[in-house]
Amino acid sequence: MEITNFITESFIRNINPAHNVYNFTDPVKAFGEVTTIDPDVILLDLNMPELDGWGFLDRMQESQMAYNVYILSSSTSELDKKRSSTYGNVVGFLVKPLEEDVLSNILETNAR
Amino acid sequence: MEENQIYRVTYEAFSKFSNSLSRCRSFEEVANVLRVNLKFLFNYHCVRISFQWEEHFAHFTISMQDAQVEVLGEGNYMPHEKQLLSQKRPLCWNNQQVAMLPLAYQVPTEEQTELWGWVFENQERCLLVSLLAGQSKPFTKRDVTFVRLMAESLESKLLELFLFQELDKRNEEISYINAQQQEVIKQRTSEITKKNERLLEISIASAHQMREPLSRVLGLVQIMGQAQSMETIQEQVLPRLSKSATDLDTVLREVIDNATGELIELGAD
Numbered sequence: 326m327e328i329t330n331f332i333t334e335s336f337i338r339n340i341n342p343a344h345n346v347y348n349f350t351d352p353v354k355a356f357g358e359v360t361t362i363d364p365d366v367i368l369l370d371l372n373m374p375e376l377d378g379w380g381f382l383d384r385m386q387e388s389q390m391a392y393n394v395y396i397l398s399s400s401t402s403e404l405d406k407k408r409s410s411t412y413g414n415v416v417g418f419l420v421k422p423l424e425e426d427v428l429s430n431i432l433e434t435n436a437r
Numbered sequence: 438m439e440e441n442q443i444y445r446v447t448y449e450a451f452s453k454f455s456n457s458l459s460r461c462r463s464f465e466e467v468a469n470v471l472r473v474n475l476k477f478l479f480n481y482h483c484v485r486i487s488f489q490w491e492e493h494f495a496h497f498t499i500s501m502q503d504a505q506v507e508v509l510g511e512g513n514y515m516p517h518e519k520q521l522l523s524q525k526r527p528l529c530w531n532n533q534q535v536a537m538l539p540l541a542y543q544v545p546t547e548e549q550t551e552l553w554g555w556v557f558e559n560q561e562r563c564l565l566v567s568l569l570a571g572q573s574k575p576f577t578k579r580d581v582t583f584v585r586l587m588a589e590s591l592e593s594k595l596l597e598l599f600l601f602q603e604l605d606k607r608n609e610e611i612s613y614i615n616a617q618q619q620e621v622i623k624q625r626t627s628e629i630t631k632k633n634e635r636l637l638e639i640s641i642a643s644a645h646q647m648r649e650p651l652s653r654v655l656g657l658v659q660i661m662g663q664a665q666s667m668e669t670i671q672e673q674v675l676p677r678l679s680k681s682a683t684d685l686d687t688v689l690r691e692v693i694d695n696a697t698g699e700l701i702e703l704g705a706d
Contacts, residue, residue, distance in 0.1 A: 328677045332656035339663050372649070399649035421652035425659070 326350045326373065333368060333397070333423060340429045352376040356384055359392070366435040367394045368419075371405060382412045393435055395419055450477035451586055458594050464506045467594060468497055472504030478587055479580040480570060482550070483542045487518055487565040488595045493602070495595055500542070515539070518565050521554045528554045548572050555581075557588050564592045632703045639699055643692040650685035657681060 330348045337344050347362050349355035352373045359367070371378035378396060385392070395417040396409045409415045419427065454474035461467045475484060486497040494509045507513060514522065521528055530552040544550055548571030557564040566588050570576030657678045664670045 328653050328657070328681055331673070331677060332653060332660060335660045335663075336656075339660075399652050400645050402645070421648070422655040422659070 326370070329370060329397075329421070333428075336423060336425055336428050337432065340425065340432060344432060352381050356381060359385075359390065364392055365437050366431060367392050368397050369394050371396060371398050371400070379408070382409075382415065385414065386412065390414070395431060397421060397423065447478060447583060450474065451583060454478065454587070455590050458590055461594060461598075464495055464508050464595075464598060467591070467598070468499070468504040468506040471497060471499045471591075472502075475499055475587070476501060478583040479568070480574040480576055482544050482548075482569045482571055482574050484569075485515065485518070485565075485567045486591065487512070487514060488592065489563045490596055490599050491561055493599045495599075498542070514565075515567075517552060517554060517567060521556050521565050521567070522563070525556050525558065527556070530554075542569060544569070544571055548574075551576065553584075555584060555588065557585075557592060559592065562592060562596060564588055564595075635699065635703060636696075639696055643696065646688050646692060647685065650681050650688055653681035654678065654685060 327350050330350060334346045334348050337346050347355075347358070347364065349358075353376055356376070369378050369381060373381070376384070378398075382394065385394075391414050394412070394415045396405075396415060397419050398405060399421045406418045409418050417431070454470065454477070457470045457474060458467065461470060471484075471486070475481075481499075481501075483498065483500040486499070488495045489512060492510060494507075494512045496507045496509070496513055498505050517528075517530060550569055550571040552567060552569050553576060554565065554567040557566070566584055568576060568584070657674055661670055661674050661678070664674060
């Protein structure tokens, strides 16, 4: 988890060091801070302790948060892909390893 | 009629009997041929014919109007037939002993009946012919020739019918065995298909499990290529790369252990 986040963060810094990256390994803590941070985009891992990616999406739905979410998964499962599309704010399903130009594109299109 | 002429007519009758008999495909057809043709070969009130081959028995009772056949798995001999079987030679009974015949074959006493009997034995086969004659249906020694001829033709025909019957039975058994084997093959195929599906599931699940640490290794290798300094690589990337490689190794070991366990459980030997 920590390593995955390190990789993603390194990629983002490499694309543009000016981006503010908030890196969480604790999804509960992340959910607590999400409104304060008010992010342009959330990269969400499905496989997390305590609160998994689906639980995180459910909580966002309950709190009517509309932040754009990209799912980051190491699974190529079509089932997960289908399920993620049922959430209105999920705009993409990315399979690890993340490619830098894909990430660059995402950052560009979601920048406010 | 002259004696020669009588013989000629009887031989013609015998040849007709023989032809009809050769066309028979069942014991009932044989009984019918006997009912129709036998009376032209010699005189009788009734005739009893019993044939035995191994565990197969056929008993014919023929009167002037009627012919019946029983096909059995054990002998159903009349008392006088048992006597023939034990003495194994032609016999002739007078009135008193004729009383052992079933009621249906009794004839008036003024007929002064005689019961003749012959045994024809041949390897595993035995044919008994017995014939009830009387004053109105006289039987003489001269007629024995036709009894013998009739017995020979009949014996080979009845053996043929029993052999065909046996063949049908064997064929049925073979069909049954074939059907059973088909069923076993079907079952085995379905078992193998299920095992294959299960192994495929395992391999897919394994691939997913392995992708996670592998994707980290790939990501870190990429970061290493972009790193600003050796210090960054040494302090930040290498420890994580090492950890990810170890994780990948752990997952691989688990996958191998699981797959081996599943293989043993599935009995894929």
